[in-house]
Amino acid sequence: MGKRYICCHKCDEISEIPYPPRKGRYKCPNCGHTLFRNYPGMIEKLYAMSIASFILFILANYYPILTFSVIGKESSANFATSIEYLYLDGDYIMAIAVFMTTILVPFVYITLSMVLFGLLYHGKRALFMIPLIKILEEIRPWGMLDVFMVGTLVSIVKLVKMGDIHTGISFWAFVILIPILAYSHMIFDPHPVWDMIEESDGKKRR
Amino acid sequence: MRGIEKSIGSCPICHQLLDFSKEEDDGSAFRYCPRCGSEVYMRKKDSLQRSVALVIASIIFYIPANLFAMMHVHTFAGTESDTIISGIIYFFESGSYLIAFVILIASVVVPFIKMVILLYLNYSVHKGVCKSRQRRQKLYQLTELIGRWSMVDVYVVSIMIALVHFGAFTQIKAGAGAIYFLLVVILTMLAAMAFDPRLIWDGGNCKEEKME
Missing domain, CATH: 2.30.30 (SH3 type barrels.)
Structure with a gap:
């Protein structure tokens, strides 16, 4: 096989890609959408990134992100505490939405990508990776940690006039986590992963 | 081809x-x-119908999202309720122009632009418009990118609630506006996901096969 065809998801134009693909980024000739990225070391980088994200995410959730003290009284906020207070105040819709977009979806995404890229890195190919990668692709738009970061910064500005704000260790873990997640999203391309999964299917058929 | x-x-x-x-x-x-x-x-199933329905629903929710208060701040001095607009004005008056700008863009301008763009895209596909396909493509990509950023206000409210919780007197409670605003963000995200961008490039009554 010297060539392979890809159908652009944005404009439905069919393009040819040499197979095995050369290094670089392939864009759709019609609309310019990136079809295919082939840069060395994608699996290794994503494995490393997902492990780092996992550790940072656990850190960011365990300790308080911000501590606010006014006239001697102190309170601290975390992902979990804000959801807890929303829930106790009866705002169930908001509590569920914040829980899903800042804890559940990012955690599932980070854990599944750690499992997936770890297995691929260590040479395992298996068919159960198909539901794994399907879940990854479908929940990706709903992880909004970077938006939460901006929200945190806005809250800091709002409250700095009223009292003292201290940023805990979680804040810095969070600050490092965001660019790592952004970088992982940027370099991720599902095509080589699907090729690897297909290899496992081929082996089983023989 | x-x-x-x-x-x-x-x-x-x-x-x-x-x-x-x-x-x-x-x-x-x-x-x-x-x-x-x-x-x-x-093509995505019932793409235009679903996308337009979701945009209309989000427009309906956009009105109470701006009218009702986002959060109520209970202090010893009384209760202060802030809507999105009054929050922006507060930031302007207290000198934090950057934050006022950020919230203005993220919570007022972005959802509005998203709704307008989605309505325009749906209408242009419905009418079979042939011109400016590349531009509409870029508009759709813009819509997908900016959609989630309107959640900033919702997160600000939830963080403030968690931080300002001293005893029974000083606390912050979420207002109805926050929930409606959350629904607006989710609905516009779903509307953008329902729209199939390939429809922009589909036929229509074009006299010339000209790609712009």
């Missing part, structure tokens, strides 16, 4: 190409992808 001319569909999950030429109606016919088992349609 394009996939629809050859009756080839592509799986949205695993990008496998599928042959649809045996199906009669290429609008709602679907097959299961042989590689990953997902449903594959030639």
Whole structure:
């Protein structure tokens, strides 16, 4: 096989890609959408990134992100505490939405990508990776940690006039986590992963 | 050439190409992808109807989101309720121009632009407009990018609630506006996901085959 065809998801134009693909980024000739990225070391980088994200995410959730003290009284906020207070105040819709977009979806995404890229890195190919990668692709738009970061910064500005704000260790873990997640999203391309999964299917058929 | 001319569909999950030429109606016919088992349609099912319905729903919710208060601040001095607009004005008056600008863009301008763009895209596809396809493509990509950023206000409210919780007297409670605003963000995200960008490039009554 010297060539392979890809159908652009944005404009439905069919393009040819040499197979095995050369290094670089392939864009759709019609609309310019990136079809295919082939840069060395994608699996290794994503494995490393997902492990780092996992550790940072656990850190960011365990300790308080911000501590606010006014006239001697102190309170601290975390992902979990804000959801807890929303829930106790009866705002169930908001509590569920914040829980899903800042804890559940990012955690599932980070854990599944750690499992997936770890297995691929260590040479395992298996068919159960198909539901794994399907879940990854479908929940990706709903992880909004970077938006939460901006929200945190806005809250800091709002409250700095009223009292003292201290940023805990979680804040810095969070600050490092965001660019790592952004970088992982940027370099991720599902095509080589699907090729690897297909290899496992081929082996089983023989 | 394009996939629809050859009756080839592509799986949205695993990008496998599928042959649809045996199906009669290429609008709602679907097959299961042989590689990953997902449903594959030639074009997203009922794309225009769903997208417009969701945009209209989000416009309806946008009105109470701005009218009702986002949060109520209970202090010893009384209760202060802030809507999105009054929050922006507060930031302007207290000198934090950057934050006022950020909130203005993220909570007022972005959802509004998103709704307008989605309505325009749906209308232009419905009418079979041939021109400025590249521009509409870029507009759609812009819509997908900026959608989630309107959640900033919701997160600010939830963080403030968690931080300002001293005893029974000083606390912050979420107002009705926050919930409506959350719904606006979710609905516009769903509306953008329902719209199939490939429709922009589909036929219509074009006299010349001219790609702009």
